[in-house]
Amino acid sequence: MTAPLFGQMMDVPLTVSSLIAHAARYHGDTQIVSRRIEGDIHRYTYRECETRAKQLAQALMALGVARGERVGTLAWNGYRHLEAYFGVPGFGAVCHTINPRLFPEQIAYIINHADDQYVLFDITFAPLIDALAPQCPNVRGWIALTDESHRPAMRTPVLCYETLIEAQDGRYEWPQLDERSASVLCYTSGTTGNPKGALYSHRSSVLHAYGASLPDAMGLSSRDAVLPVVPMFHVNAWGIPHAAPLNGAKLVLPGKDLDGKSLYELMEAEGVTCAAGVPTVWLGLLAHLRAAGVRFSTLTRTVIGGSACPPAMLRAFEDEYGVQVIHAWGMTEMSPLGTLAKLNWAQSQRPLEAQRAQLEKQGRVIYGVDMKIVGPDGKELPWDGVAFGDLHVRGPWVIDRYFRQESGTPLVDGWFPTGDVATIDPDGFLHITDRTKDVIKSGGEWISSISLENVAVAHPAVAEAACIACAHPRWTERPLIVAVLKPGATLTREELLAFFVGKVAKWWMPDDVVFINELPHTATGKLLKLKLREQFRDYVLPTALDTDNCPLGENEANR
Template sequence: MTTPLLGQMMDVPLIVSSLLAHAARHAGSTEIVSRRIEGDLHRYTYRDCEQRAKQLAQALIALGVAPGERVATLAWNGYRHLEAYYGITGFGAVCHTINPSLFPDQIAYIVNHADDAYVLFDTTFAPLVDALAPQCPKVRGWIALADEAHLPAMQTPVLSYETLMAAQDGNFAWPYLDERQASYLCYTSGTTGNPKGALYSHRSTVLHAFGASLPDAMSLSARDAVLPVVPMFHVNAWGIPHAAPLTGAKLVLPGKDLDGKSLYELMEGERVTYSAGVPTVWLGLLNYMREAGVQFSSLNRTVIGGSACPPAMLRTFEDDYGVQVIHAWGMTEMSPLGTLSKLTWEQSRRPLAEQRKSLEKQGRAIYGVDMKIVGEEGRELPWDGVAFGDLHVRGPWVIDRYFRKDDSPLADGWFPTGDVATIDRDGFLHITDRSKDVIKSGGEWISSIDIENVAIAHPAVAEAACIACAHPKWTERPLLVVVRRAGASVTREELLAFYEGKVAKWWIPDDVAFVDELPHTATGKLQKLKLRDIFRDHVLPSALEDEKNCSLARGNPV
């Protein structure tokens, strides 16, 4: 057997600390701006951030944290949280970001399952920490992200982050680590059963940062000021805290105030060019801007993901405010980016209506992600934009198995996402539903996402969700649940008529229910499991009619 000829290149590991070290050395004066819990704006540079991240690494080592141990965060998007991202991982420990919006019992489960050594928390979460601490006896200490003057009154003994930092000089060299060592631990939102942990590596994190920064992905550059509205506790803010220092982009971190007015004022004040978040956040921002009659002066691009971006929202951003929408799809198990809606050279020369149709989809896979759709018995389906099946993915930042689970979820080396999708001839992915949310009517499938997108395009609708209701003849039929826009009026009949000519007749919902608000998960997604429970006993008018007809056919009185 011939011995392979190896390349003669430096063997430099791909480690997370190298991202911040690069920014400190080559974009050292670029600003990181944070709206603090204390109420003011904090400013410093990448150079300052690396210095303080090194102080944090020293402080954690002094507390006895060993490489491989987990250190958790319960925090908003801010400079101290960013320091934790790098200070924890920089010496080989694992940064475990916790979503504070989960139920307390779920958070306690996550902390105990991860076996967290310490938990760093923003002071707004002091009551939550007091509730958690008795349930998490293995946590060695709780560290408040504040100085002594701003420590909250608590039942739980806590350490001051700034006091720990002040005891260290930052004279610390980032160690060379095995790039396959664990870097971050992120748990799924746990909509069914207990949350599951996705344990990333340094290698996967750095490769994901490269992939996210590509021109046909997030397309970040040193000329951008980027404001991640997506929380740093939600899948590492989609990789922006890593892609921004890789490119040298200015970072603007919004803290806890994510209402439309606060976001708009911060964007304008810091001349933000780029942002990212879930549709529910943008709904609040767009409502504020419409009511206030204001425009953006600097924002030109935004990534929308977490759940499908309604076409009406895409058109509002682009037509009314001149902001390019980049529709994205991914999941915790993918670090999270998978696809982004960027047109090819050839697509960009098609009629505008065709371009818009493509951009409403979730987009093309970025390098590092491969995907396929499969039908019955795992048979791969064609990329024709018509055939739809279960979406499977693979790549260097896709999980192999869940944290502390021996069995692998992979099928023939591919990760089954749980999404139902089509892929067209251009390679554009279109998520038609989650497999658990698709409506099975008379043996045919109806996309709840497509039904929702039509409803949201109605000027009187603020939010909409489509769920399946039981039906005696068709097994399931769609029920549309709607939140009216403030001050607007629309009836059931008017909404159902709005669907005519926009979808197949048999896709039109059988009924409409109006509510004051829709339930959302901790990450802003529609909580359809809860909606199905709320409307479990809802009887569709068509179901009553079919029951009546069936009864008459049997000769029974009605």
């Protein structure tokens, strides 16, 4: 057998530190702007960011942190948190971003499970740290991300970030690490059971940054000023803190103030061209725009993910404000990007409504991700836009197992089962129809709760809506709409049900509507349907009391 002929190229490892080193060297004067916890606006450059990240690496090594050990962060989107993104993995430790919106018991579990040696925290979380510290005996120290003048009064002994790094000179050479060594650790939101850890490598983090930067993904460039509203504690802010320096884009970090007014003012002041966040954040921003009668002067596009973007929101951004919406889908186990909805040349020639229908889907995979849908028998289903089944993915930034679950793997024949139910159309566009646990099984057929939610929020009086399954004596399950009205709006059950007529199949029609003041959300902004299902566990649908007049026809329900 002939021996393989290998390429004669430099073996340069893909490391997270190379991203900030590139930005410092070739985009050194480009700004990073942060709204600080202390209340003011801080600005400096990529060049200064790398120096301080090196000082952090030196400080942590001086504290005895070794390669492979975890350093946690409990922080908002700010320049000090960004420095941890590079300073911690830069010398070989692992940056563990922790979601402060989780229950304290979950946070303590995560810190202990990760075996964090130190935890960096924003001073707004001082009371949380006092509550966590007794539950986390293995943490060697807690480091407040501030200076001595703003150090909070706490029961827990804490170190001061600025004091630690000021003691270092920043003259440090990033080591050439194995690109397959761990870089970042993120945990799932843990809506069922304990959160699970996804341990990314330097290689996967850099490849993901490349993928996120592609023109048919976020399309970032050095001409952009990008504002990640999605928190840096939520799956690396979708990779933006890595992709921005890779491209030399100006980075604008909003801190803790994520209300519509604060975001709009920051966008306008800093010339933001691209922003990214979950739908609940954009609801507040749109409400501010309409109430204040203002428009964007620089924003051209926004990436919306985390949960399905309601079509009404997509159209509001594009029709009322001229902002392109890029609908995205991914998950913690995927670093997180999987698909983004952008049209190719042929699709852009179709009628406007056909284009919009396509953009309302989750989109096409970017290079690096492969996907398929499978039926109950495990066999792959056709890409016809009709057949829907369980979504499986694979790729170099998709996990093959969870952190500290070395004995087991979640993979099925080398593919990761996402827990989503989806269709894929002939154009290769993914459409998430539901989570496996949220799909409504009625009369032997599946009803998409997301599709019904999208219709509900399209009503001008509805601010937000969730669709859950309720037990039914004849059809097993039937859909219930739980809705929140916009301030000052009025709407009856009958009026909202009538709004569905002609928009969905007759057998998909919701059986009832309930109005409440607020919907529960997960720590990452997604609808917490588990809590809603518990709240309405004993709810009796009107059709359950009158099965003879059930709106479903026997043939329709069982076709």
